[in-house]
Amino acid sequence: MKRNVILKVLTIFTMMLAIIGSFSTSPAEAAPSNYKFDFGNGEVEKGYIGVSANDKYDVKKRYGFNTPENMINVPASGASLGSDAVEFLKFGTKSDNTFNVDLPNGLYEVKVTLGDTARASVVAEGVYQVINMTGNNATDSFQIPVTDGQLNLLITEGKVGTRFTLSALEIDKLSHHPETNRTIYIGGDSTVCNYYPLDSSIQAGWGQLLPKFVDPETFQVKNMASGGQIARGFLYDGQMEAILKYIKPRDYFILQLGINDTNPKNTTTEAQFKEYMREMVQQVKAKGATPILSTPQGRATDFNTEGVHSSVNRWYRNSIIALAQEENVPLVDLNVLSSAYFTSIGPAASLALYMNGDTLHPNRAGATVLARIVAEELKRQGLDGFTGEDKKNQ
Incomplete structure (x- = not known):
């Protein structure tokens, strides 16, 4: 009787070892993760x-x-x-x-x-x-x-x-979890996009420099802006598709367009522009994420004779503001905020923040200023993750 019990115990023990072994995969068989x-x-x-x-x-x-x-x-x-x-x-x-x-x-x-x-x-x-x-x-x-x-x-x-x-x-x-960390997605044009090398380019977009003013423990930043882009192109040519594939609740999407949309060659009326922008805002809302609208900054030379910088009637700004109100989404009026900063430093210092011979595209210093203004405004509005301080140089 005792012998039969011992044999049964040994059989069960052997079976358990075999089962455990079946769950163990040798390093040669395991799919590498790096x-x-x-x-x-x-x-x-x-x-x-x-x-x-x-x-x-x-x-x-x-x-x-x-x-x-x-x-x-x-x-x-x-x-x-x-x-x-x-x-x-x-x-x-x-x-x-x-x-x-x-x-x-x-x-x-x-x-x-x-x-x-x-x-x-x-x-x-x-x-x-x-x-x-x-x-x-x-x-x-x-x-x-x-x-x-x-x-x-x-x-x-x-x-x-x-x-x-x-x-x-x-x-x-x-x-092991197949989901991106919390993300700030950015859509825009050549004043917003990345330039390479990322850490040393002379020209830069403010989206490229925004990570300096974002808490990396809270967000990653994914800049999907591109030079020459218009609202219709961003919506239909693949950039918005990529964002919608991954965006999720608690993510942000900052959208700034309008400069190229006003160019006659792009045949976009202000009413059409507003509806393209609205469609993107609503698509992001449907994903449970937070869309944020931004107005484009002006040119370096937008100073009047009294030394005040202003470009409030440029680049479909009024439609962006109206859309933010209609859709009840956060707005960064970068146009006005940057003008206040440019007025405070004067025409010569403002021009130094743009590329040589170019009054529209910021250099690295100018993009850093604009990114800081964006982050400070969003922090002021109570959106989390924005520091308003250059975390990478602390």
């Missing part, structure tokens, strides 16, 4: 995985190009990682010519380094992730949730006729 890829056919940087244009996706390797016949290896003018790249011959937000990487579901930080290109955008999961990276070896990063076990990424059109290249890719897992 990768560093060096693209092209040159020497592979230490610590990186070399990927050539003809490397087709392999389920055993867990990475590769979906259609390598649409890829070529190309040289690049940078050093080490930036000395070579792959070029995407087929592209577009819905293209299947992607670089695929198997990943456990979760939230990832993806860092992209381009090869030689004048202007290119990054697409992943069928939508824009980074808009208009400019210059050779430009680098940027973004958060992305992976929910289907695979990241699908490509470099696509930022400007017609330029090359769309990729030199390096770094992927790091941030969380």
Whole structure:
């Protein structure tokens, strides 16, 4: 009797060990959560995985190009990682010519380094992730949730006729939960967008500098603004689609357009502009997030003979203000707020905040001033996460 009991106990113990073993996956079998890829056919940087244009996706390797016949290896003018790249011959937000990487579901930080290109955008999961990276070896990063076990990424059109290249890719897992951290999304034009290198560009948009005045423990900032943009284009050409894919309750969306909409070549009436803007505001509201409208700042030379800066009748400002009231959303009247600042420092100091020979586009110092004004106003209105202080230089 005792022997039978002992045998049963041993049998149960053996079965338990087998079950426990079935849940244990060896490191060789586990899908990695972090990768560093060096693209092209040159020497592979230490610590990186070399990927050539003809490397087709392999389920055993867990990475590769979906259609390598649409890829070529190309040289690049940078050093080490930036000395070579792959070029995407087929592209577009819905293209299947992607670089695929198997990943456990979760939230990832993806860092992209381009090869030689004048202007290119990054697409992943069928939508824009980074808009208009400019210059050779430009680098940027973004958060992305992976929910289907695979990241699908490509470099696509930022400007017609330029090359769309990729030199390096770094992927790091941030969380097991496939949802972005709280995010401030930004929509706008060339006075708002990013310029590269991000940390040292001479020209800058205020959206590029806004992270200086945002608590990084509360928000990440995702600037989807682009040069020359109008409300109709932002709404229908992919930027708004990308925001709506990820925006969620407790996120913010700051939208500033109007400068290019008033250009006759864009054939946008003020009434049409207002309705395009309204549609974006309502789409964000429907996601449970908070839309914020901003009016564009004026030109450096908008001073009257008494030394007062004013541009209150420019760029469909009145329709932006009316829309904010009608939709009951926060408004940053950057037009008036920046004019008050420019008046306080005078014409010469104001002009010094703009690019040389350009009275519309701010330089890095000017973009920093505008970003601080935006953050201070939103903090004053009680929106959380805005410091009004340069956190990166403290």
